[in-house]
Amino acid sequence: MIDKTLMTMSGIKRIMSLLAGLAVLQALFIIGQAYFLARAIAGLWNGHALTVQLSSLAIFFLCYFLRQAVVFFREKILDEYAAKQAGLMREKLLQKVFLLGPAVVQENGTGNMVTMALEGIHQTENYLHLILAKMMNMMIIPWLILIFIFTLDRRSGVILLIVFPIIILFMIILGYAAQAKADKQYAAFQVLSNHFIDSLSGLATLKLFGLSKKYATSIYQTSERFRQATMSTLKFAILSTFALDFFTTLSVAIVAVFLGFRLLNGEVFLFPALTALILAPEFFLPLRDFAGDYHATLDGKNALQAIQKVLIMPETENRTELSLSQWQESSELKIDHLNFRYSTETDFSLTDITFQTQGYQKIGIIGASGSGKSTLVNLLSGFLQSVQNEKADIRIDQQKISHLAQNDWQKQLLYIPQDPYIFHETLANNVRFYEPAADDRQVLAALKVAGLEALINDLPQGINTLIGESGRTLSGGQAQRVVLARAFLDQKRKILLFDEPTAHLDLETEIELKQNMLPLMENRLVFFATHRLHWMSEMDFILVLDHGRIVEAGTLEELQQQQGFYVQLTQEMRGGKQ
Numbered sequence: 001m002i003d004k005t006l007m008t009m010s011g012i013k014r015i016m017s018l019l020a021g022l023a024v025l026q027a028l029f030i031i032g033q034a035y036f037l038a039r040a041i042a043g044l045w046n047g048h049a050l051t052v053q054l055s056s057l058a059i060f061f062l063c064y065f066l067r068q069a070v071v072f073f074r075e076k077i078l079d080e081y082a083a084k085q086a087g088l089m090r091e092k093l094l095q096k097v098f099l100l101g102p103a104v105v106q107e108n109g110t111g112n113m114v115t116m117a118l119e120g121i122h123q124t125e126n127y128l129h130l131i132l133a134k135m136m137n138m139m140i141i142p143w144l145i146l147i148f149i150f151t152l153d154r155r156s157g158v159i160l161l162i163v164f165p166i167i168i169l170f171m172i173i174l175g176y177a178a179q180a181k182a183d184k185q186y187a188a189f190q191v192l193s194n195h196f197i198d199s200l201s202g203l204a205t206l207k208l209f210g211l212s213k214k215y216a217t218s219i220y221q222t223s224e225r226f227r228q229a230t231m232s233t234l235k236f237a238i239l240s241t242f243a244l245d246f247f248t249t250l251s252v253a254i255v256a257v258f259l260g261f262r263l264l265n266g267e268v269f270l271f272p273a274l275t276a277l278i279l280a281p282e283f284f285l286p287l288r289d290f291a292g293d294y295h296a297t298l299d300g301k302n303a304l305q306a307i308q309k310v311l312i313m314p315e316t317e318n319r320t321e322l323s324l325s326q327w328q329e330s331s332e333l334k335i336d337h338l339n340f341r342y343s344t345e346t347d348f349s350l351t352d353i354t355f356q357t358q359g360y361q362k363i364g365i366i367g368a369s370g371s372g373k374s375t376l377v378n379l380l381s382g383f384l385q386s387v388q389n390e391k392a393d394i395r396i397d398q399q400k401i402s403h404l405a406q407n408d409w410q411k412q413l414l415y416i417p418q419d420p421y422i423f424h425e426t427l428a429n430n431v432r433f434y435e436p437a438a439d440d441r442q443v444l445a446a447l448k449v450a451g452l453e454a455l456i457n458d459l460p461q462g463i464n465t466l467i468g469e470s471g472r473t474l475s476g477g478q479a480q481r482v483v484l485a486r487a488f489l490d491q492k493r494k495i496l497l498f499d500e501p502t503a504h505l506d507l508e509t510e511i512e513l514k515q516n517m518l519p520l521m522e523n524r525l526v527f528f529a530t531h532r533l534h535w536m537s538e539m540d541f542i543l544v545l546d547h548g549r550i551v552e553a554g555t556l557e558e559l560q561q562q563q564g565f566y567v568q569l570t571q572e573m574r575g576g577k578q
């Protein structure tokens with residue numbers, strides 16, 4: 001019923017003991033309330049004057065007021081605690097996602113991850129807020145009340161004691177059924193968010209091919225499924241609340257009937273009977289409260305579990321512990337027998353990747369579309385991790401490391417991906433990606449080197465114009481040049497990973513830009529994946545990829561002499577469009 005993960009949260013012990021203390025207080029006030037109300041009524045019944053009962057009534061009101069004060073105080077602490085935990089969790093989740101890298105986001109779906117970080121955290125906050133107090137109340141208040149009822153009237157106590165476990169049993173059965181419904185609802189919600197984001201980002205394409213109507217229907221169907229799952233969960237929740245209310249009311253009625261008979265027979269006095277009767281609904285109240293909110297918090301529980309699942313995903317071991325020295329002229333990278341496979345159904349794999357490099361070499365990675373260039377670059381960046389196998393070996397300066405997702409490695413990377421992402425930020429801040437401290441003058445210079453002077457003049461607020469989603473959108477080529485400007489701005493990072501950095505540019509612009517890019521590649525270790533052959537003459541070493549294997553490696557002259565794959569590839573490409 002309760003998550004074990006809740007118990008692992010920071011400060012949970014302190015908050016639980018505080019809640020326990022408050023629950024005890026609340027129970028005492030409830031008892032006080034009933035006791036003094038019953039005393040006043042019994043007194044009046046026995047013919048005492050109202051003025052005599054005033055003190056009892058005053059204490060009754062005081063207890064009532066204090067009881068509400070406890071609730072208010074409890075809400076306040078829980079509010080703060082839940083908000084703080086939610087903040088921490090969001091931070092942890094984002095950190096974890098960054099540590100795990102883009103591959104995990106891709107696997108779980110962007111929509112799903114976004115919903116998890118926004119809606120999911122919110123639901124968890126709500127869950128924490130509700131469940132902790134209700135749980136504590138349920139574990140403490142009924143028992144204190146019951147002990148008190150036993151001291152007043154043993155028979156009523158026995159009836160309540162017998163009914164309680166029956167209701168609990170009933171609740172557990174309903175709880176399981178509701179959980180199954182809520183699981184289904186959550187799964188439908190995940191599908192819906194992924195589906196929605198995917199369709200949204202592909203909207204232009206869908207429209208172009210006249211498929212948007214069909215997709216609209218499919219989104220409609222998915223949301224309809226979600227609606228049905230939600231309604232069925234709600235139906236269950238309402239039904240079980242009704243059943244619970246019915247049972248508890250029935251139990252209180254039984255207590256009342258028994259007390260009534262015994263009063264008539266003179267077996268019990270009015271005061272204890274009245275106190276027990278007033279307390280009987282209070283005995284069940286925490287249970288009803290808990291059960292009522294239990295359904296409301298099921299989605300929070302699911303969200304917490306989903307978040308927890310991401311949080312406990314194994315990071316690559318020793319991530320931060322290995323210290324690697326700065327890449328320099330004498331540094332060596334040696335990669336042996338690396339394999340990689342996507343965890344989705346695609347049967348593509350990188351097989352037996354083996355090569356070595358030293359110092360400031362420029363390494364070209366060439367191959368047909370789909371041969372695995374981007375995958376290899378991602379492996380080198382540490383965003384993807386190779387499959388464990390005995391023969392696999394990665395060494396930097398003879399130091400064995402099990403993967404490249406090392407802080408000390410990634411800190412040195414300048415990575416220009418094939419489809420660069422432009423943040424919703426000013427142009428200047430987008431360029432400051434690797435160098436947050438760079439001033440406007442430096443940013444401007446970098447943008448000029450990237451050939452974006454005309455764009456800056458075009459923008460209403462120059463480099464301070466908002467770009468990216470919902471700002472001014474850039475063309476593919478402009479976006480790529482903004483990302484290149486990031487590289488031009490950075491002086492310190494010594495390892496460059498280029499994945500088709502010029503793919504979106506026409507050949508003329510590319511040749512123009514090439515003159516500026518070549519100095520950037522000096523005194524750096526460069527991996528350059530491309531299918532544009534003219535870059536190959538600038539490379540010191542070339543890896544030729546085919547179907548995920550390095551089929552040939554060597555300098556340009558060597559490859560040309562070998563008359564093997566490389567020559568064949570160039571002929572195919574020249575015969576094609578280049």
Ligand SMILES: Nc1ncnc2c1ncn2[C@@H]1O[C@H](COP(=O)(O)OP(=O)(O)OP(=O)(O)O)[C@@H](O)[C@H]1O
Binds near residue numbers: 106370371
């Ligand atoms: N995230 C992914 N999940 C599953 N399969 C993938 C993923 N990314 C790429 N692939 C598959 O891996 C293979 C290699 O893709 P990759 O992007 O590495 O090729 P590439 O050589 O960079 O191609 P291009 O020249 O078109 O950029 C392709 O068959 C592709 O379908």
Ligand SMILES: [Mg+2]
Binds near residue numbers: 373418
């Ligand atoms: Mg690629």
